[in-house]
Amino acid sequence: MWKWLHPYAKAEDSYAxxxxxxxxxxxxxxxSFIIGLVWGLLFAPADYQQGDSFRIIYIHVPAAMMAMGAYSAMAIAAFIGLVWQLRLAEMAVAATAPVGAVYTFIALFTGAAWGKPMWGAWWVWDARLTSELILLFVYMGIIALYNAFSDKVLAGRAASILTLVGVINLPIIHFSVVWWNTLHQGATITKFEQPSIATEMLIPLLVMIFSFATFLGFMILYRFRNELLKREQHRAWVIKLVHAKERG
Incomplete structure (x- = not known):
């Protein structure tokens, strides 16, 4: 596996x-997004308690899961970058942070829209909501820290260190509904033995989670390529690439 991955330590090969x-x-x-959204909004049955208000779950839950997934990927990249001194891993951290921040904002916004009819308030200082808000602040802190340095090698290292520090918030988010008495509902789809959601509602939700995950992958790769071009703009392979596009 390492022999297969080794060539992609080169920026040019990773870009390709x-x-x-x-x-x-x-x-x-x-x-998958079209199928999941249409299925969830139009064909899934209404919830017996929440009625049609529950349908925001098809945006809220995938966004919240990908917000944490993106941060987990950043933490792995940060660890690899710091331990093995791989510049590309630190670039991956910088490329992923804005995408994860957007997913976190979507999760918070849709959560507030869902909370209003359910709890009677747009926001409560619930353990799950508060820890999710902290995640957004951590994302923003990483982005700000990375952009605060003109030396991008130092910036990548600093952003990676902050990313690893912020990992402590992930288990807090996940277990907050277990550790504290919160308004936020507990686990549903992660209880594989007996999910707390009807199959007719679960299948489109899983499709939406898949679509959010693949789009996350697309956006990370898109931003990673841009980060590579910015960091390597004076290298011969980038100059050659720009000339080739200009001729094309």
Missing amino acids: LAGKLMPWFLILTIP
């Missing part, structure tokens, strides 16, 4: 690989 993978992620995203 990301370009090959991007269309596949997009091809998977578009139909």
